[in-house]
Amino acid sequence: MHPVLCTEERHASxxxxxxxxxxxxxxxxxxxxPRTPESMVAWFATKRSNGFPVIGMEDxxxxxxxxxxYGTFRAFPAYKYTVEHSVYVEKSCRGRGLGxxxxxxxxxxxxxxxxxxxxxxxxxxNTASIELHKRLGFEHCGTIKQAGxxxxxxxxxxxxxxxxxxxxxxxxx
Numbered sequence: 580m581h582p583v584l585c586t587e588e589r590h591a592s593x594x595x596x597x598x599x600x601x602x603x604x605x606x607x608x609x610x611x612x613p614r615t616p617e618s619m620v621a622w623f624a625t626k627r628s629n630g631f632p633v634i635g636m637e638d639x640x641x642x643x644x645x646x647x648x649y650g651t652f653r654a655f656p657a658y659k660y661t662v663e664h665s666v667y668v669e670k671s672c673r674g675r676g677l678g679x680x681x682x683x684x685x686x687x688x689x690x691x692x693x694x695x696x697x698x699x700x701x702x703x704x705n706t707a708s709i710e711l712h713k714r715l716g717f718e719h720c721g722t723i724k725q726a727g728x729x730x731x732x733x734x735x736x737x738x739x740x741x742x743x744x745x746x747x748x749x750x751x752x
Contacts, residue, residue: 580636580637580638580639580644580662581636581639582634582635582678583634583635583636583637584633584635585634585635585643585646585656586623586633586643587619587623590633590635590646591619591623591645592616592619592632592644592739593642594622594635594667595614595616595618596645596735597615597643597645597646597667597669598614598667599614599635599670601667601668602687603606604613606704606705606709606727606729606730607702607705607708608665608704609702609726609727609734609736611729612679615700622645625650626648629650631648631649631650632648632649632685632692632694633646633648633701634647634648634681634684634685634688636677636680638675643738644668644669644672644677645666645668645677645681646666646667646681646684647664647666647684647685648664648665648685649662649663649664649685649688649689649694649697650665651663652698653733656752659747660694660695660696660699661696661698662694662696662697662739662748663697663698663700664686664697664698664699666681666685666708668681670731677703678708679714680716682712683715686715686741689741689743690743690744690745693745693746694746695742695745695746695749696740696742696743697717697740697741697743698718698720698738699712699717699735699739700736701739702727702733702734702737703734703736705732709737709739712739714725715741716741717739717740717741718741719737719738720739721737722736722737723735723737723738
């Protein structure tokens with residue numbers, strides 16, 4: 580197992596498969612329909628144009644076992660030091676510490692890129708992810724009750740955040 584910077588050419592179809600499994604079988608994503616291969620073009624373009632990293636973990640054969648990234652938290656200028664992250668692990672690889680490794684790596688990238696706050700939005704029933712975040716220094720900062728509706732029931736969305744020491748000299752504007 581080793582970390583890689585994911586590329587569209589090499590990883591789009593594998594990321595798509597991980598996304599779609601989560602969409603169909605879980606509340607990790609509040610989407611209803613599997614995404615199309617074309618959607619990955621726009622997804623990677625957004626990551627590239629904003630300088631947002633996509634970090635993956637591959638096995639020795641080059642199979643993507645999971646990935647992490649971050650993106651815009653809210654599209655207003657004063658949020659420029661805050662990002663919302665995502666971590667997804669391929670179904671057969673869960674419970675092996677990959678989520679922790681990926682979360683640590685994406686937080687390190689956020690710090691390296693001068694971010695100040697890393698936010699995770701997690702379905703309240705995903706206790707394993709919530710506990711992992713807390714073990715890595717994230718703090719609960721709010722829950723939106725009945726924020727989503729999927730699988731015939733209301734879903735509560737909880738937010739956790741980690742405040743970083745960067746940037747050293749934040750600026751307005």
